[in-house]
Amino acid sequence: MPILFKKTKEIRNYIKSLRCENRYTVGFVPTMGYLHEGHRELIRTSKIQNDITIVSIYVNPLQFGEGEDFERYPRDLERDLGICEEEGVNVVFAPLDEEMYPEKPLINIEIKGLTHILEGEFRPGHFSGVCTVVLKLFNIIQPDRAYFGEKDYQQLKVVQRLVKDLSLPVEIVPVKTVREKDGLAFSSRNTYLKPEERESALSLYRSFLLAEKLIKGGNKDANSIKQTIIEFIRKHPHVKKIDYVEITDEDLRPVKEVKEGDRILLAVWVGDTRLIDNWRIGDANL
């Protein structure tokens, strides 16, 4: 008689035993390169939790829309390899385009309620490109754990849901946003900022502190807090456009009344640089 399994966990263990017990656990940090302090934090977390840490460096064309910054996105493999060495990364995967996309993929991946809001509204197709490359990388690397920064909070939620819906055998580990001393969230795109724009770029972080102050002061109305944030950011000289400011629960569902654990998410153009950032309400020590 064949062995009968009805539970995913049990058949997974059986198959693991077929292939002989994993000797090493693999932690995976997918990146687009031009590594900064935020990436280092992902790597360090992986190093603590796994035997082997693999970093991928690949500027994925599929997640850039037409007219976006794919061409000018900063690239420096030598510098990145140096950082990986400093951090004790075991393996770097820097695939060539023809390895990742020998043909243009025909697949389109959507996740209801997650991929068409916020970033998805302003960058149509972005999350389909993210999901495709993440699935490809997971299928190639087959990591036990993968590390994603909260800086791209919506991406984190999309990937978590992807893993759930597709029963992927990987644990997604969120890592807190790392900020510069002045509060600006680390991002490879910060290199686009002109010196005179930096002060305006800080308005994102400062608007979170302002919101926290309002909430501590008793204002729980998401709409009025949103308006205050918009007005605050808009008065900075180099702010060209605000794509969105939203307040949601931790699963990106809009809220009317704000509570601890909710998220403020925003996307703002400072000069020619589009910055995104987000904040967990309750995280400021005021």
Next chain:
Amino acid sequence: MPILFKKTKEIRNYIKSLRCENRYTVGFVPTMGYLHEGHRELIRTSKIQNDITIVSIYVNPLQFGEGEDFERYPRDLERDLGICEEEGVNVVFAPLDEEMYPEKPLINIEIKGLTHILEGEFRPGHFSGVCTVVLKLFNIIQPDRAYFGEKDYQQLKVVQRLVKDLSLPVEIVPVKTVREKDGLAFSSRNTYLKPEERESALSLYRSFLLAEKLIKGGNKDANSIKQTIIEFIRKHPHVKKIDYVEITDEDLRPVKEVKEGDRILLAVWVGDTRLIDNWRIGDANL
């Protein structure tokens, strides 16, 4: 210095070696149960090519549309286990619904040019459901090879493209359609046919032979061959409706002029039973 890989194949081999060389190769036959001769052929092919053969039995609700036959789809796990034993299957995975879908998935998967034509046009959402369950099963079983019948030719092409676009580490092995002596393709849905409808059901297979005769006779015009097929099938008494008859190349792109290797694909309602079948032009020995 970290080890640097730029090629998928090389990092895959490295990771394999980390997890220790596969001791066994796993062949996987995904089914919705109610196994017949077609499934047996898939299993036999897997048995020849792999050390371990795993059969999944799961009637996937996600690939049925509203008003379709999910409820009445035939199920008999005991009988299926008997067949698996006869065929020397090593493992059966028969997951519970709450294992596969603890929550309703939010994911939607499309493949441009493949999932919205033919079956996809008449069964919206069908292939998204197929892709989702196939990915889940692949992620759970992690097979080296997976076996799909040509009976569901479009499904085969969709799964092949899914594997390509997502770099899945599995080889898709197509297996030729198995037919009863009278030419009817084996299908679990044949159990729906009333005895008096069987003769009409044979019109699908016979229309393929008719088409081959026309082509051998020098007619290469896809449209005229299609019309002849439609007229031939329509005159059978229990034929209620023809959803489609199409002639395409092997990648499901429509053709005007027919050549060897092209496919005739059709979906026909015989009484309350929706039958699909397809034919590779050149396969008849006339």
